[in-house]
Amino acid sequence: MMTRRLRIISAILVALLALSGAAAQESETTVPYVQARGFNAPVLEGWANQSTDENAQFHYAEAKATIRVTIVAADDPLAAAQAELAEWLGAEVGPPVFSDKVNLADGTWQVFIFDIDAATTASVMARRQEAQVIVISFVETSPEARTVMLTLAQTDDSLDAATPEIARALTELADFNISQLQAVGTVALPSGDWHVHERPGLSAMGMIFGNDSYIALQEGALADLAPLADAWNRTLLGFFVTPDNSGYLALGLAAAFIILGLLILSYFWRARSMRQDLALLNALAEEDD
Amino acid sequence: MKTSYVETVLAIIGKDLRIELRSRELISVMAVFALLSILVFSFALELDRAAREEVVGGVLWVTLIFASLLGLNRSLAQEYDQGNLDALLLTPTPRSAIFIGKFAGNALFTGLVGLLLLPLMTALYGMNLLDGRLIATALVGVFGFCAVGTLLATMTAQTRAREALLPIAMLPLALPFLLTAVRATKGILTGAAEWQVWFQLLAGITVIYFVLCLLLYGYVVEE
């Protein structure tokens, strides 16, 4: 009777264990992030993953483009961006040909474009966080083209196309007027619907997300601009820093240990005071004798 | 001659009613307290119409529970101080009959205060609380927490710091009633259909608590 009941109970336990194991297996999903030094960058599909423990890096051979996310100890975003590019590319990095500021959900980002040499153009977003600067850069090294990625604050929020910002980027970076381009409609990418403007040898794409315009420009004929724009946008929106709150963890552990410790110590205290009472009783009994 | 269960219960209720009719001690204290509490709340909260809809249920139930605490304390303390309960326990009265008798008296007084509050709050807060569903909710809620209250007051009346201990012991246990009754009231006032769910929950909790009290009362009066 007893053994049968035990058998049933152990069967239930084994079944429960198997179920929880299966559940654990099922909920195991591959986290689509590269984790490096406390930050997380989304893994870009179709790009070669060159990430290390120090930084997240993806390369797109067809367009000779690389997206790289890193954190450097610095105070000034511009200096940090220049130093980071210089170290990475082994080239001298002069002043940016374009710089601006934009507010995204996670803070204020500095936007820089550097023309490093005839072939290389770097688009950088940098944000200071405490004593560190997060640098997200897009570098394109093809001599046939100059590709630029920009994030600009939307100037007219009644529009659902990034036209004014594309116009600004065109005039400031490529000496072109948007009227010289032809609007060729929209292209649907995973990141959203992008408006495309084109003329031979020049293409511009723009998308509104929140109150910001995401823009991609390409001078010269190279590969399709769309996957580059999409990857850049995914990196910017998907990137996040894992908060450092180990201090709170220590506090929580301390609280748990203090309460448990007080409970157990109170056992000892109470036992001790009982011993003292007992000793007193003994002393009284001896006095009586 | 053997008195039946129902007769015993009725005798206890009748005794409490007679005491009350002569002294008018309990109901007047509870009613004045409830009235003051309603006034204090309406001054303290300075409510506009939208906010009133939100909080009127809470005001009603908090007032009722505090008023019932006053009544319960006195009702049970008087039993012990005058030796009534000891006398009752000497007779072969079923303990559950004593519980039902004392509980019925308390629920009756608290229910009366509740029925007094509804038209009063209707006038003071400018919203119609004289709704059949709301009266039903009020009666069920009062029924439930008076059951727990009678049990706990019987316990605390036998301790030294009875006035202080009853609220401490009762308020946490009255929370399930407060939670469901306030939500049912709010649902009825705002015309939300979910009031029925809350009302059913309230009724369910009331039944569970009442049965528990009935079963356990014997243990708290026995020496």
Add this chain to the structure above:
Amino acid sequence: MTNPLVEFYSFMTFFAGLRESETTLTIELESKPMPPLLRALTVATVLGFAATLYLGLFAAGTDIQQGDIQRIFYIHMPSFFGAFTAFGLTVLGGVLALARDSDKWDKIALAGVEVGFAFALINLLTGAIWARPIWNTWWTWDPRLTSAAVMCLTYAAYLMLRAGIEDANRRRAFMSVYGIFAFVTVLITLFIIRIVPETIHPVIVGASPQNAQGSFEATSGVILALVPSMVLWLTLMPITLIWHRYRLEERREGLDRLKLKALSD
């Protein structure tokens, strides 16, 4: 007695007076030696606690959204279930104390409240400390937080009420009844997410409410660290602590009897 932990433990209990000293006393407190099972349980609890801490703090990966603070969860949720076991033993103790007029079960009920109260406090405090970086506030009057606080207060009321009753038989009856009723607040805290859906408290096992904030995925790493911790806090932790507390209460009663005897002599 070759295990150094057992040695250390017996030294500590001897030191603190949990065990009788060798000196002869004219008045002796009859004290039972620590049962071998309790000894084994104590060692298992200490080792298990260390092991689950290792699993939660080092073996499990860091949650990339919440950071390190997510690890507090391996104590936060198990401590509630530890309180659940302890308060459940109080109910069992209450029922048996009433049914059998048993002082033994009344002592278990009291020990359950003390241990459960400590666990519930750990649960509340770790929750508040987690909420600070995740919800950006130490405390919010969320339905589940409120009911957990009310649960703590109910058992604080139990201890206050118990201290206010002098007569032992009356105390046993009253506190058994109160302990049974108080468990309703534990059940409400457990099920309130199902009853009141507008809580922001996340549910880890099962679907979180729509507006839950700060939930995280129960990956196999989380489950690996969580399950042993849950088992430990559900069983070994409360049972070992309650047993020790029970023995302490037994000794206290023996001492009280001796005091009465000394007074009457």
